[in-house]
Amino acid sequence: MADMDLKEISRMIQEIEDAAKGLIDKAQGIQAILRNADRILASAKMLKINVSDLVS
Amino acid sequence: MAIFTDSDRFWNPLLETLPREKLRELQIRKFRRIMKWAHDHSKFHRQLYDKAGVEPGDIKTMEDISRVPKVEKSMMRGIQKKEPYPYGDMLCVPLEEITAFRQTSGTTGQPVYQPDTWQDWEWWAEAWAYILYAQGYRRSDRVFIPFGYNIFVAFWAGHYGAEKLGCEVVPGGVLNTEARILKMQELKATATMATPTYILGMADTARKKLGLDPAKDLNIQRITCAGEPGASIPATKKRMEEAWGARVYDHIGATEIGAWSYECLEQPGGLHVNEGLFLVEIEDVETGEIIEEPNRQGKMVITAFDRIAQPCIRFDSKDIIEWHEQDCACGRTFRMIKGGVVGRADDITKVKGVLLAPTAIEEVVRGLPELGDEYEVVVTKKGDTDDISLKVELQPGAEGLREEVLGKLSDQLRLKTNLRYNISFHAYGSLPRYDVKAKRFKDLRKAH
Ligand SMILES: [Zn+2]
Numbered sequence: 001m002a003d004m005d006l007k008e009i010s011r012m013i014q015e016i017e018d019a020a021k022g023l024i025d026k027a028q029g030i031q032a033i034l035r036n037a038d039r040i041l042a043s044a045k046m047l048k049i050n051v052s053d054l055v056s
Numbered sequence: 057m058a059i060f061t062d063s064d065r066f067w068n069p070l071l072e073t074l075p076r077e078k079l080r081e082l083q084i085r086k087f088r089r090i091m092k093w094a095h096d097h098s099k100f101h102r103q104l105y106d107k108a109g110v111e112p113g114d115i116k117t118m119e120d121i122s123r124v125p126k127v128e129k130s131m132m133r134g135i136q137k138k139e140p141y142p143y144g145d146m147l148c149v150p151l152e153e154i155t156a157f158r159q160t161s162g163t164t165g166q167p168v169y170q171p172d173t174w175q176d177w178e179w180w181a182e183a184w185a186y187i188l189y190a191q192g193y194r195r196s197d198r199v200f201i202p203f204g205y206n207i208f209v210a211f212w213a214g215h216y217g218a219e220k221l222g223c224e225v226v227p228g229g230v231l232n233t234e235a236r237i238l239k240m241q242e243l244k245a246t247a248t249m250a251t252p253t254y255i256l257g258m259a260d261t262a263r264k265k266l267g268l269d270p271a272k273d274l275n276i277q278r279i280t281c282a283g284e285p286g287a288s289i290p291a292t293k294k295r296m297e298e299a300w301g302a303r304v305y306d307h308i309g310a311t312e313i314g315a316w317s318y319e320c321l322e323q324p325g326g327l328h329v330n331e332g333l334f335l336v337e338i339e340d341v342e343t344g345e346i347i348e349e350p351n352r353q354g355k356m357v358i359t360a361f362d363r364i365a366q367p368c369i370r371f372d373s374k375d376i377i378e379w380h381e382q383d384c385a386c387g388r389t390f391r392m393i394k395g396g397v398v399g400r401a402d403d404i405t406k407v408k409g410v411l412l413a414p415t416a417i418e419e420v421v422r423g424l425p426e427l428g429d430e431y432e433v434v435v436t437k438k439g440d441t442d443d444i445s446l447k448v449e450l451q452p453g454a455e456g457l458r459e460e461v462l463g464k465l466s467d468q469l470r471l472k473t474n475l476r477y478n479i480s481f482h483a484y485g486s487l488p489r490y491d492v493k494a495k496r497f498k499d500l501r502k503a504h
Contacts, residue, residue, distance in 0.1 A: 006070070042175040046182050049333070049362055050068050053082065 010052040017044040065387065067189035067221075071332035072388045079389060080118070083335050086361035087369075088115040091124065094367040097148035100135055101367070122337065122346050126357055126372040132168045132312065143171050149365050158209040160311045170209070170311050171365045177216070179333075179362050180209070180314060184217020186330050187318035190386075191305040192278055193247060195222035200245035200276075202236040202258065204229035209311045210282045214249045217315075223247070233261045240274055247278040252286025252296060253494045255279055256429040259299035271301030279304045284494060285415050287319070288327070288396030291423035306396055313368050314360045317393065326380040326392035335359040336393070337370075338377060341401055350381035350394070355401040374401040376413075407435055407442045410474050414497040417446065420468045426454040426461045430487040430496075437501045445478040452484050 020040040027033035062069035074082070092112035094101035105111065108125045115121060135144035140151045147154075155174045159167040172180065193199070199218045205211045205227070218225050226243060228236045237258060240248065250258070262268040270276065279302050281287035287296070287306035296304045306327055309315030316334040317327040329336045338347040338354040347354045356375045360368040376399040380392035399413045406412070414433065421431045428449035436443050448465070450458065458481055469477055488495075 004070075039174060042173075042178040045175050045362075046178050049179075049182070051070060053086065054070055054074070054078075 006051060006055045010048075010055050013044060013047045013052050016047070017041060020044060062387075067186045068332070072186075072390060074332070074389055076389055079331055083331060083361070084115065084117065084121070087121055087335055087359060088112050090359065090361050090363075090367055091115060091369060093364060094148060094369055098146050098367070100131075100145040101148075101369070118346070121335070121359075121370075124370050126370045127368075128372045129165075129168060129312070129374075133166050136169050142169055143366060146366050147171060148367060149173055154365060157207075158212070158311055159207050161208060168312055172363075173365045176363055176365050180213040181216035181220045183309075183315040183330060183333055184213050185220045186333075187307045187315055188214075188217055188221055188223070188280065190318050190320040190328070190388075191280055191307075192303070192321055193218060193221055193223055193280075197223040197246045197278070198226065198243060199223045199247045199249070200226045200228050200236070200240045200243065201249050202228040202231075202233075202240075202254065203250065210309060211249060213309070213315060214280065214282070218247075233258055234265055237262045237266060237268065237270075237274070240276065241268065244275045246275055247280070248276055249280040249282060251283040251490075251494070252281050252292055253284060253429075253490045255281065255296045255304070256292075256299065257489055259296075260429070270299055274300070276300050276302045278302060281306050282309065285396050285398070286418070289415055289419050289422070290325075291419050291421075295422055295429065308397060310373065312366075313358055313371060313373065314363060316358060316360070320384060320386045320388065322384055322386045324380070324382065324384045324386075324392065326382075326384075326394045327396055328384065328388050328390040328392050331390045333361055335361065336377075336391075338379065341376075347379070350379040353378045353398065356397075375399075376401055407444055407475060412444075412473055412475065416473050417469065418496075420465065420472055421446075421448060423468070424461060424464060426451055426457050427465075428484055428487075430489065432487055433497045435499045435501055442501065443478065444475060445480065447480050447482050447487060449482050449484045449487055 020037045023033055023037040062073065066072045095105055095112055104125050110124055132146065135146055136142060138144040140147050153173045154171040156172040156177055158170045201211050201215055203211045215225050215227060226245060228239060231239060259270050262270050279296065279300060281304060286292040287304050293304050305319040307315060307319065308317045308327060314334065317329045319327050335358065337357040339357050340347055340354045353376050356373045356377050357370050358368065358373055359370055375397045377393045377397055380394040384392055398415055417433055421427055422429065428451055430449055432447040434445045450461065462479060465479055466477065469475065
């Protein structure tokens with residue numbers, strides 16, 4: 001695991017979170033977008049717990 | 057023996073093998089974060105911390121953490137059933153963000169309600185994925201869960217954790233015990249989860265009612281136990297493993313906390329605390345001092361770092377635990393507690409002035425092959441003295457050994473618990489059988 005680039009992985013996870021939040025901003029109340037984006041955010045949070053928290 | 061790479065062996069090697077000093081630093085940082093979250097979002101926590109004069113920003117060391125006020129279950133009961141209904145002031149998110157309701161079983165009083173957001177639910181499954189992966193569950197497993205999950209969280213979380221890991225999950229809810237066993241056989245299920253009591257009960261039913269030997273006729277290779285200490289009691293674990301021809305692993309979790317500890321493949325006589333997701337402190341029951349050294353019992357104070365709807369911060373669980381003196385051969389840096397939860401602080405039972413852990417009685421009873429799985433202990437007061445009666449069942453065919461078994465049983469009990477018992481033998485099958493939350497230990501002294 002020594003050669004894993006945790007900072008890069010963490011940056012990619014942040015991109016997922018930012019993209020999901022972007023979807024929510026643009027959803028204009030459409031539930032099919034809002035609720036699915038919300039689930040992506042929850043999964044992104046699990047990635048943050050498992051990886052990003054280690055480098056922040 | 058197979059050679060594992062880190063990614064074969066651990067659900068998340070990054071956390072599970074993190075050097076201890078880094079783990080500590082991470083825990084302190086995560087404690088500060090959840091404390092700030094609760095302080096900023098719940099009236100209950102804000103008042104609690106303000107009154108004690110502590111602020112999230114103050115938290116820089118473990119000692120700082122030990123000064124943060126504890127939360128007791130009675131405090132949670134006190135604020136519930138109020139607005140925002142039914143959770144009250146501990147809730148940290150708007151009500152519409154709650155996607156799951158669960159409650160405690162109410163064994164020790166009025167049930168506590170537990171709201172979770174979808175993120176919290178992902179987190180429950182995540183914690184279970186750590187458990188199951190450590191116990192050898194892989195994507196090829198077919199997991200049969202022989203319970204209707206109902207309003208209680210444990211097997212729901214086990215179900216979702218196994219799914220997250222990629223297992224195929226069979227919910228065996230509405231079936232009766234015979235039908236569950238036959239379904240497990242038909243589907244060639246490789247793993248199952250249940251209370252130790254039910255694992256033993258299913259094996260008994262398979263043999264007596266279906267003429268099946270679970271060790272030979274079923275394909276179960278792994279069993280994860282929940283809800284009772286049995287899988288950490290060596291004699292009970294051995295009985296289950298022999299009955300099923302499978303490896304049996306323990307895990308501990310609670311509705312208000314999360315799934316916080318797990319036994320690994322090494323079966324090291326203890327359970328790892330998932331220190332990436334939880335902070336476990338052990339507090340001396342009398343002095344309140346935090347115990348860092350192994351082999352000294354105290355009560356657990358626990359924090360879940362990432363649970364957001366109704367946070368669990370320095371929750372006074374009343375569970376009695378102790379640190380294991382050894383590191384585990386599996387390579388996890390997560391500390392272990394020895395022998396699981398050995399008792400509860402609110403029913404630490406002093407009988408005739410001697411501390412009695414019900415698990416010690418179980419270890420002796422189930423260590424004698426002539427005895428059945430069931431037993432019952434009743435403590436009463438006769439005049440000024442405590443009286444302990446122990447009811448046991450002889451296995452079918454062992455009736456002629458009564459005197460011999462009685463001698464062995466009372467000797468071993470005296471050796472292990474320093475107490476004398478009124479032992480009585482009962483017909484096989486006559487003592488109560490339980491599916492969940494077995495009540496084999498009854499202290500009737502308080503009722504008088
Ligand atoms: Zn281990």
